[in-house]
Amino acid sequence: MARYVVKRLFSMIVTLLIISALTFGLMHSIPGGPFTSERELAPEIEAALMEKYGLDQPLYQQYLTYIGNLLKGDLGVSMKKTGVTVNDMISQGLPTSAKVGMIAVCVILFMGIPIGIISALKQNSIIDHIVMFIATIGIAVPSFVVGTFMMYVFGELLGLIPAGGLSGWNSYIGPVVALSGFSLAYVTRLMRSSMLEVLRQDYIRTARANGLNQFKVIGKHALKNALIPVVTYVGPMVASILTGSFVVEKIFALPGMGTHFTESVTNRDYTVIMSITLFYAAVYIFMVLLVDIAYAVIDPRIKLSD
Amino acid sequence: MNNEWEVVEPGSLEGTQTTRKSLTYWQDVWRRLRQNVMAMTGLVMIVIIALLAIFGPMWTPYSYSDQSLALANIPISYEITHIKDDIYVYVHREYKLFRMEADGTIVEALKETERNTTQSYMMYDIDGVEVKFDYSSARANSSSNVMQDKYDLYVDGVLIDKYDTTKVYNKSYLLGTDSLGRDILTRVLYGARISLTVGLVASLVNLFIGVLYGGIAGYEGGKLDNIMMRIVDIINSVPLLLIVIMLMVIIEPGLKTIIITIGAVYWVGMARLVRGQVLSLKEQEFVLAARALGVSKGKIIVRHLIPNAIGPIVVSMMMAIPSAIFTEAFLSFMGLGISAPEASWGTLASDALGGIRSYPYQLAVPSIAIAVTMFAFNFLGDGLRDALDPRLRK
Numbered sequence: 001m002a003r004y005v006v007k008r009l010f011s012m013i014v015t016l017l018i019i020s021a022l023t024f025g026l027m028h029s030i031p032g033g034p035f036t037s038e039r040e041l042a043p044e045i046e047a048a049l050m051e052k053y054g055l056d057q058p059l060y061q062q063y064l065t066y067i068g069n070l071l072k073g074d075l076g077v078s079m080k081k082t083g084v085t086v087n088d089m090i091s092q093g094l095p096t097s098a099k100v101g102m103i104a105v106c107v108i109l110f111m112g113i114p115i116g117i118i119s120a121l122k123q124n125s126i127i128d129h130i131v132m133f134i135a136t137i138g139i140a141v142p143s144f145v146v147g148t149f150m151m152y153v154f155g156e157l158l159g160l161i162p163a164g165g166l167s168g169w170n171s172y173i174g175p176v177v178a179l180s181g182f183s184l185a186y187v188t189r190l191m192r193s194s195m196l197e198v199l200r201q202d203y204i205r206t207a208r209a210n211g212l213n214q215f216k217v218i219g220k221h222a223l224k225n226a227l228i229p230v231v232t233y234v235g236p237m238v239a240s241i242l243t244g245s246f247v248v249e250k251i252f253a254l255p256g257m258g259t260h261f262t263e264s265v266t267n268r269d270y271t272v273i274m275s276i277t278l279f280y281a282a283v284y285i286f287m288v289l290l291v292d293i294a295y296a297v298i299d300p301r302i303k304l305s306d
Numbered sequence: 307m308n309n310e311w312e313v314v315e316p317g318s319l320e321g322t323q324t325t326r327k328s329l330t331y332w333q334d335v336w337r338r339l340r341q342n343v344m345a346m347t348g349l350v351m352i353v354i355i356a357l358l359a360i361f362g363p364m365w366t367p368y369s370y371s372d373q374s375l376a377l378a379n380i381p382i383s384y385e386i387t388h389i390k391d392d393i394y395v396y397v398h399r400e401y402k403l404f405r406m407e408a409d410g411t412i413v414e415a416l417k418e419t420e421r422n423t424t425q426s427y428m429m430y431d432i433d434g435v436e437v438k439f440d441y442s443s444a445r446a447n448s449s450s451n452v453m454q455d456k457y458d459l460y461v462d463g464v465l466i467d468k469y470d471t472t473k474v475y476n477k478s479y480l481l482g483t484d485s486l487g488r489d490i491l492t493r494v495l496y497g498a499r500i501s502l503t504v505g506l507v508a509s510l511v512n513l514f515i516g517v518l519y520g521g522i523a524g525y526e527g528g529k530l531d532n533i534m535m536r537i538v539d540i541i542n543s544v545p546l547l548l549i550v551i552m553l554m555v556i557i558e559p560g561l562k563t564i565i566i567t568i569g570a571v572y573w574v575g576m577a578r579l580v581r582g583q584v585l586s587l588k589e590q591e592f593v594l595a596a597r598a599l600g601v602s603k604g605k606i607i608v609r610h611l612i613p614n615a616i617g618p619i620v621v622s623m624m625m626a627i628p629s630a631i632f633t634e635a636f637l638s639f640m641g642l643g644i645s646a647p648e649a650s651w652g653t654l655a656s657d658a659l660g661g662i663r664s665y666p667y668q669l670a671v672p673s674i675a676i677a678v679t680m681f682a683f684n685f686l687g688d689g690l691r692d693a694l695d696p697r698l699r700k
Binding site: 015018019026136137139140141142143144145148149151152156246247250251262265 | 539540553632635636639640641642652655656659662663666669673676677678680681684685
């Protein structure tokens with residue numbers, strides 16, 4: 001187990017290095033740089049700026065410098081916002097994104113899984129039909145529509161939630177609903193279908209025949225096996241809720257990570273693009289690793305050998 | 307010896323035989339799909355959407371980029387006031403008057419003859435009839451959401467009953483106009499083209515690159531498989547959206563780039579699925595037989611292995627379409643997709659955000675279009691999955 005984790009962490013670093021090289025190459029192949037603007041800069045000023053940020057050096061040199069600084073935990077300085085470091089941006093934006101994201105993940109797990117189970121146990125009942133209907137809507141409606149709808153109906157018309165920013169507890173309702181909507185619906189459907197699959201198995205019949213009560217049959221025998229597909233989905237989902245929050249942050253005017261990232265892309269702010277991409281990729285890969293470990297915990301038949 | 311058996315007349319048992327026409331796999335799939343009401347609804351909806359996307363923009367009288375600022379933000383239905391004879395006006399929320407016909411056709415945006423901002427009124431001359439539009443009560447009733455509370459209308463100096471209006475539907479622009487006076491119906495239909503193109507490309511890329519890549523990796527195995535799957539892992543370990551955004555930046559935004567980026571990324575899941583299927587299939591006897599007969603590698607993959615994994619492939623292809631449409635809408639909404647004046651559902655929704663308080667219909671129309679398309683593809687996908695599952699075969 002420990003060997004496996006170490007091996008995976010190592011391959012994670014290799015993957016991140018490849019991603020960073022790719023991003024770096026791609027980014028610099030974009031026409032235009034951070035100092036291209038409407039107003040022509042005097043050549044001396046431009047040269048000075050280029051020198052200040054090390055852009056006058058050959059590409060591989062720039063890349064090595066960047067990686068060197070990265071290993072020291074320094075993500076670099078923004079080329080557009082003078083004096084602001086990327087570390088600042090992350091420490092400022094991440095708490096907001098993480099808070100909203102984590103609440104959304106909790107909502108997804110603590111609502112989606114139980115509702116999916118209930119729906120499976122009461123298959124073809126009225127509850128099941130209602131749940132599946134709502135879940136299908138959840139999958140069909142994009143988050144930006146849910147977000148704007150929440151803001152318009154509950155914010156403007158009913159005045160229940162503030163329209164933007166994060167002020168009180170009720171300002172979380174809009175972003176969390178918009179962020180969790182799709183995944184909540186997806187997890188519910190996934191949980192239901194995998195539960196239905198498991199409930200048909202022989203060992204469930206055996207457990208029932210042996211006189212175990214419903215609670216034990218479901219909680220101890222069925223749930224563990226039915227959770228595997230859900231776990232597969234949840235890992236990347238957690239990471240993409242962090243990345244997918246761009247839209248929600250835009251609609252609800254939240255000062256999160258997504259805002260910085262989209263801004264930096266349009267501004268050609270090299271260091272910010274690079275660092276935030278790597279940050280997201282690291283979170284993503286780490287979540288996938290957690291999923292693989294979770295597999296082994298849930299299902300002892302899966303051995304973490306490779 | 308007593309014989310208890312009877313001789314049967316030839317042909318007398320023909321009617322009692324329980325024979326059923328034998329169905330091929332695809333006939334059986336189609337038969338089961340047809341019984342699924344939801345899936346068929348989805349299929350019909352997709353056909354309708356596709357027809358509308360192809361032919362719709364031809365019969366709307368406007369082009370997707372036609373602007374007329376004078377006719378901006380006109381809703382789907384409105385209250386018109388009868389002035390005199392066949393003269394009707396519609397008072398727009400932006401304090402503009404439009405001349406109307408009784409059935410709701412817009413004749414023209416009226417030009418005021420006099421504008422008095424200190425006294426808060428405007429004078430209009432409609433075919434010799436003098437109309438005074440007095441909005442001095444607007445400030446006192448600014449919180450009211452009813453437009454009629456905010457103005458008074460005088461016809462030839464006489465105050466008329468402003469609440470005496472008739473509600474009619476917009477006959478000139480069936481789904482209203484956007485903030486630049488462009489016809490929303492045309493733009494939504496045009497957006498359908500883009501969404502369906504993106505979906506189609508995603509599924510084709512899935513089919514050609516994904517299936518072949520997975521097939522080769524799975525069949526070859528060993529080192530090649532290892533390298534090929536590492537590449538997939540790397541592509542897979544960067545959040546998809548990040549790749550798309552990065553690529554969108556390098557190649558400038560537009561339909562072509564959306565297609566390239568979605569094409570570059572969307573085959574990964576399919577490659578994994580096919581590899582898994584091929585890994586288990588290649589150990590079976592029919593592959594051995596084919597190999598023994600000297601069938602080439604490429605032919606074994608294309609003719610023997612892939613057709614045996616067709617069920618999961620079709621389902622995965624079907625599911626890739628809505629997710630590609632979703633991605634396109636999302637990117638366009640973020641301003642990284644289709645650029646103006648071209649329209650996609652995402653840009654339409656994004657454009658509508660600013661005016662959401664006054665003109666919610668501008669957001670509702672593209673949102674409903676996206677949702678309906680998603681429903682259709684999801685229903686059909688679910689139905690196909692059930693129909694292709696041999697375990698559910700009766």
